[in-house]
Amino acid sequence: MKAVVIGSGSWGTGLAQVLCDNKVDVTIYGNCESEINDINENHRNSKYFGGIQIHPDLKATTDINVVKGSDIVVLSVPTIAIESVCKQIDEILDKKTIIVNTSKGFHPETFERMSCVIRENISEEHLSSVVSLIGPSHAEEVVIRMLTTICAVSLNEEDAKTVQETFSNEYLRIYTGTDEIGSEVGVAVKNAIALASGILSGLGYGDNTRAALMTRGLMEMTRFGVAMGGKKETFMGMTGIGDLIVTCTSQHSRNFQAGYEIGKAGTAKIFWETNTKTVEGVRTAKAVHEKARELGIDMPIVNEIYAVLFENKNARESAKQLMTRDLKPEMVF
Template identity: 70%
Template sequence: MKTAVIGSGSWGTALAQTLQDNGQDVIVYGVDDREIRDINENHKNSKYFGDIQLNPGLRATTDINAVRDADVVVLAVPSIAIEPIVREVDAILEKPAVFVNVAKGFHPVTNERLSDVIRHSVRPEHLSSVVSLIGPSHAEEVVIRQLTTIDAVSQNEEDAKLVQTLFSNGYLRIYTGTDEVGSELGAAIKNVMAIASGILSGLGYQDNTRAALITRGLQEMIRYGTHFGGKE
């Protein structure tokens, strides 16, 4: 089974290395030739990770045709780039693929959830399913193999389990779920609360105030999420 990771940034590189650690057939596609050469020749992605050594078997390319025969396509690009890159991949794919989105947020114009954006941007004959790989994680910790847990969430439970199998190992544990709405909304909106928490800190407020924000913010997130069909 071949996986193509679209995006040679921090999260794309860290997840691709995880797949390489697991003995999977994986290649990273990126548009920055310096990053690609750094991965291939120096086994580093210095722009994001400094002198950290990557798995020496990890390969990268600037040729988008690397996705042509992929079984799994991991979208590690900013939310604003999801629609155009999916349309570009769709034009190249030769068979159905599982699209794995790792970005958080919404379509900048329509406000659609990103899983819906993907479904609207790829032809049905090229789409097995959409899986959201999201959860509390920092790429710079995953790349040095710190213990981390995240979720593979999809309307297709079998493909969520497939992604779980691909990525799970001794340092990265993947849980599965089917609440796509709640998971995607929660992953995006919690960043609003994080920014607000930082603002409170900058204004001189301390733990009591931030705890109030988090407690009430969680309730608002639940109300918002369940309104749109998420599970409480």
């Protein structure tokens, strides 16, 4: 089994180390020379993990030709880079390969899910199938081998099983699933809700507020995902409530952290001026806000996040708006 992980950031490094622990022949490809050198020479990826030592056998390269002959290629780059990375590797792949998607979000212009973007940009003769390996998993914890569970979701159950077997070990338990739509929508939309969780904490609100946000946020996620064609029960699992919990409550979450800074500042102005991190919920909030409007789906939380991020609305005003909007005899979902 030969595997290549594309992306030398936090999640790429975390997953590559899992494969290394599992004695899979794995190499990280990255376009950032300092990260590649740090991995090869110091057995660290200090930009993301500080002084933590990673597996000494983990190797990395800036040569994209490494994907040649791979059985599995794992994509661990931000959603905005998925399309171009697929085009790049499709020219080099030389056999049917399982492409493992780990990115959480939608195509910025077409609103397509990541598995669709991958299928459109990897030719049939190079693609066995797309398997999304997604769920509640902060790289900062996986890299120090904390117990974690995620899901291998695919329309191709055999490939999902291969991914399950390849990545599973004593600290990483992998379930399989077939609801591609529900799973991919869940892990994307939870990032927008996590931004709101951070905003509310930054504003000084407490546990009651977070419980309210997560409960109502889960309903919005579910309502939206079901309208997109996903199954309601998927939102009760790892790629729904599971990922929502970990992202809304963890200091590791970049979406939560970004929201927290916005809440503290009162508006998103400083965030826009200073952010350099991968905060997927920002683009997702915009995409979901627009899609929900087009489809006539009620998404009050996402709409307020959109207003704070893109219309410079005051965050406290947004929270007030959510608390005082008309009460309707609402459906649960």
